[in-house]
Amino acid sequence: MAAYPFSEIEPKWQKFWDENKINKIEDDFSKPKYYILDMFPYPSGAGLHIGHPEGYTATDIIGRYKRMKGFNVLHPMGYDAFGLPTERYSMQTGIHPKEVTAKNTKNFTNQLKALGFAYDWDRTVNTTDESYYKWTQWMFLKIYNSYFDEILQKAMPIEFLSIPENLVSQEEIDAYIDSQRLAFIAMIPVNWCEELGTVLANEECDEWREKGYTVERKPMRQWMIRITKYAQRLLDDLEIVEWPHSTKEMQKNWIGKSEGAEIDFFVPSIQKNIRVFTTRPDTLFGATYMVVAPEHGLVNELTTADQKAAIEAYITTSSLKSDLERTELNKEKSGVFTGSYAINPATGAEIPIWIADYVLAHYGTGAIMAVPGHDLRDNEFAQKYSLPILKVVENKENLDFDVTKEAFCEDGYAVNSEKSEVSINGKNTPEAKSIISNWLENKGIGKKKIQFKLRDWLFSRQRYWGEPMPIMFFEDGTRRGLDEDELPLVLPNVKDFKPAGTGESPLANVEEWVNFIDKKTGKKARYETNTMPQWAGSCWYYLRYIDPQNPEIFAAKDKEEYWMGDGGIDLYVGGAEHAVLHLLYARFWHKVLFDYGVVSTPEPFKKLFHQGLIMGLSYRNKNNVLIPNDLVESKDGKFFDTRNGEELEEIVAKMSKSLKNVINPDDVIKDFGADSLRIFEMFLGPLEASKPWSKSGIEGINRFLNRAWRLIATEESTLSDSVQDVPMTSDQEFALHCTIKKIGEDIENLSFNTAVSQMMIFVNEFTSAEIKSKEAMEKFVLCLAPFAPHLCEELWRILGHTNSIVLEKYPEYDITKTVKSEVEIVIQVTSKIRGKLIVPLDADQSAVEELAMKDESVLKHLDGKPIRKVIYVKNKLINFIV
RNA sequence: GCGGUCGUGGCGGAAUUGGCAGACGCGCUAGACUUAGGAUCUAGUGAGGAGACUCGUGGGAGUUCGACUCUCCCCGACCGCACCA
Known part of the structure; x- marks a missing residue:
């Protein structure tokens, strides 16, 4: 038997939808809105892979369903097209990244269209378009021209910054202003790759190392963004979004808030304090030594003459290690004594100061008080170097706990922690923390402190294919950000994409672009040659879809309020690999815009969902x-x-070229059609789960669609004679109404796999009927339409309709028809099933009991024994306990 | 090590205010139609047993008339972080 003609009808209806603008989205504010978003793809040369259609089909189904339910649905698609792979390709082939990008996006668009997704292609965005990155630059300048007001806890225009009175010279004032900006320049150690000629983000290093490139640590001039100022808000607002638990936890861990105290330890030999951060101020009496990071600013001063050689050797060794090497699995701790001593402010004892690379320069103050009795790492270090270990916290469960062998890190109560001024002996850990913190604060040698793991965002890349940073530098060392009327700062057209070789981007070689006379000041100027990271464009693309052509602003206020209303984007679907970085950067970016009142919600993505691999x-x-x-x-x-x-x-x-197990969506469409591919990806299993592709599985789905087709259509694509205006049997009515109900509910719950199985149940029910109710067929086609839009558009015409099914309403169901008039209930004797019974719906207990008592098997198992208790669950079971 | 998610037939998976475990699909078996079947249709398909029945949701305990579902312990898989003081 011939298969339904998917290869004819799919292109036909795709063309029809395109030509008739069926998927056009109007800004009709009178309708309730539904904004559903996919993570937009990077248009790689390899084209769409089989994972893309998974999330995209899910959102397409929801979008189409919501539209059928009367919502104005915004479900757009675009391209995150800046990026290193394209630039690398250009370096090898000499083809300009712009051309490569145009070719790849065209290919992606064709592939996406072949899947029948209902995108309004007039709303598409591309991060590499000048008219798009103009606004990326505009937003960067907003960040650059802001400081963070600690009292208001929000970004404020830099003009509002109050300048300390002791600053007089313009130079000092400028330096102060620059030090407060949310985007700033710093010399920091970065991951530099000489062959690529660029810095890499920490998470990119592994990838390039695997490909055989060398990545080293090296201090360089970089743009940074002060995302750390938003740490608390980024943490707090996780409470107001509906996100997967695991993703929220990952972000919380990444932000890494910990509460404790900063304490100053005096070093008599240099007459200076070393400040430490600790979460356990209650263990201060047990601090028997100190450790500072090798990069700590006081290391030179602390090092005595006889320790100098050893310290310098140690610093050299550890500086050659990357962050990754320094933290490699369970490596043994090492360190060197500086020769200096600090005073423990609680005990008054002189304690040695060491350097060791188990203390990280970038966390806290880069120095710690070591409490080997109650910290695992300090304990290990103290045992290795025979440093004293004291017990200052008692383990309630085990008073003989020996801290010289193993640290006790949990809460307990304080011991050996007493001096004339303060005592915490006998106090439990939380109380002891509070007493010590207060005492330190009163003495002026410490204070409570909240510390975050989150670090500032390294924002510059030494690349060509990214947004130019809209900043110019003058010969006198001053600089200015571009004004809005000077945007966009367009990437110059170059032929050579090789790095400058000076640690600068290829833009540094473009003499006619980089050096110029600034029209506004008349001064000789030079543009910043770094470009922005790929994350920048993806931080706000969801806002541009709202008003993609607007030349005046990134999105008109009324449109933004409409589409982002009710807490932001209604549903955002994308891979869990973006659980931290993209989603954290975008939240930050959005909050800055929120502080300026240009977006209306504190969070961009109200509900988030990760599809599995x-x-x-x-x-x-x-x-x-x-x-x-x-x-x-x-x-x-x-x-x-x-x-x-x-x-x-x-x-x-995982699919990989080397394992030869990659499935190409184009091949699947060719063999089975886009509708089969869409439904199969939904049927594989729960959307959030990782699941294996199966060749025979898609054949099964194709079989199902053929069966659905044959229910209604003949081989000649006309209406089958068996479809007539006849009433349904009660079983058919039950199947139809359950199907309408379940598919609607399942779509809302993103349980597409069970929705598909309900459709199969429907088809199975009606396949056996010789005459099929036309009404049932029509309603079924409407239910199936969001999943298999091409097939259903065709069947809709065959059923005699002239309008596109896309514009139809989702059918209503009758709740009374989703329950049967008779139900089968289970008879149990002492909780073992001994019989079954058909009874009317909601039958009362006595009637059921009477019927059940007539069942042979039940009687046999009751065996005349006295019934102790009868449990009756209406429409489910009756249980006799003997 | 820490944080999170999850363990159900040969396979993908259904089912939780606690109430018939295995829906639906794949695969497999048998039959029908057919010159043919890798098309289509029909029936069967957790294991053991001839059968009445018994066993069965990673393992062990517990709560309950009743546990895939709730509690505790253990084992395993996957993801993220990883000397964060």
Whole structure:
């Protein structure tokens, strides 16, 4: 039997939707809105992979369903097109990144259109368009021209910054202003890759190292963004969004708030304090030594003559290590004594000061008080270097706990913590913390302190293919950000994308662009040659979809308020790999805009959902070696290596070129059609789960769509004679109304796999009927339409309609028809099933009991024993306890 | 090590105010139609047992008339972070 003609009808309706602007979105403020967003793709040369259609189909189904329910739905698509892979490709081929990007986006667009997604392509955005990155630059300047007001806890225009009175010279004032900006220049150690000629983000290093590149630590001039100022708000506002628990936890951990105290330790030999941060001020009496990071500013002063050689050697060794190497698994701690001593402010004792790279320069103050009795790391270090270990916290459960062998890090109560001025002996840990903190504060040698792990955002890249930073520098060392009327600062057209070789981007080589006379000041000027990271453009793209062509502003206020109303984007779907960085940067960016009142919500993404990965199947032998799929043959459900006949185990593995298990969406569309691909990806399993692709699974889905087609249409694509205006049987009515109800509910809950199985149940129910109710067929096609839009558009015409099914309403169901008039209930004897009974819906207990008592098997198991108790659950079961 | 998610047939997975475990699909078995079937249709399909029945949701305990679902302990898988003082 012939398959339904998907290869004809799919392109036909795609063209129809395009030409008739069926997916056009109007800013009709009278309708309730629904804004549903996908994470936009990076248009790589490889094209769409099989994972893309998963999340995109899910949102397409919801968008189409919501539209059928009367919502004005914004479901846009665009491209995150700046990025290193394109630039690398250009360096190798000499083809300009702009051309590469245009070609790749065109290819992506064609592939997305072939999947039948209902995007309004007039609303598409591309981060590399001048008219787009003009606003990325505009927003960067907003950040640059802001300081963070600690009292208001928000960004304020830099003009409002109050200048300390002791600053008089313009130079000092400018320096102060620059030191307060939310975007600033700093010399910091970065991950520099010489061959790529650029810095890399920490999370990018591994990837490039694996490809054989060398990445080293090196201090360089970089743009930073003070995201740390927003740490508390980024943490607090996680409470107001509906996000996956795990993602919220990851962001919380990343922000890493900890409460404790800063304490000054006096060093008599240099007459200076070393400030430490600790979360356990209650253990101050147990601080028997101090450790400062090798990069700490006081190391030179602290180092005595006889320790100098050892300290310098240690510093050299640790500076050669990258962050990653320094933290490599459970490596043994090392350190060197500086020769100096500090005074423990609680005990008055002289304690040695060491340097060790287990103390991180960038966290806290870069120095710690070491309490080896009650900190695992300090304990390990103290044991290794025979430093004294004191017990100052008692373990209630085990009074004999020996802290010289193992640290006790939990709460307990304080011991050996007493002097004339203060005592915390006998106090529990929280109380002891508070008493010590207050005492320190009164003495002026410490204060309570909240510390975050979050670090400032390294915002510059030494690349060509990114947004130019809209900043110019003058010869006198001053600089200015561009004004709005000077934007966009357009990337110059260059032929050579190789790095400048000076640690600057290729832009530094573009003499005619980089050096110029500033029209506004008449001064000789030079543009910043760094560009922005890829994250920048993706921080706000969801706002541009709202008003993509607007030349005056990134989005008109009324449109922004409408589409972002009710707490922001109604649903954002994308991979969990962006759980921290993209989602944290975008939240930060949005909050700055919120502080300026140009967006109306404190958070951009009200509800977030991560789709799982689509995996491939792979095979491994007894030595755990993965065998590429083209070297595997299957026989009787078992798998063998074609080279030596060795039996292999089938496992689920990420799709990869080397394993030859990559599925190409174009091939699937060619073989089974876009509708089959869409539904199959939904049917694989729960959207959030990772699940393996299955060749026979998609055949099953294709079979299902063929069955659905044959229910209504003939081989000649006309209405089947068996579809007539006839009443439904009660079973058919039940199936139809359950289907309408369940599919609607499942879409709302993102349970697409169970929605698809309900459709199969419907088709199974009606397949056996010789005559099918036309009404049932029409309502079913409407339910199926969000999932299989091409097939349903065609069936809708076959059923005699002339309007596009996209514009139809989702059918209503009758709740009374979703319950059967008779139900089967289970008879149990002492909780074991002994019989079944058909009774009217909501039958009362006595009637059921009477009927149940007639059941042979029940009587046999009751065996005349006295019934102790009867449990009756209406419409479910009756249970006799004997 | 810390944080999180999750363990159900041969496979993907359903089912939780606690109430028939395995919906739906794949695969498999048998049959029908057919020159043919890798198309289509029909029936069957957790395990054991001839059967009445018994066992069964990673393992062990507990609560309950009743546990995939709730509690405790253990084991395993995956993801994230990783000397954060």
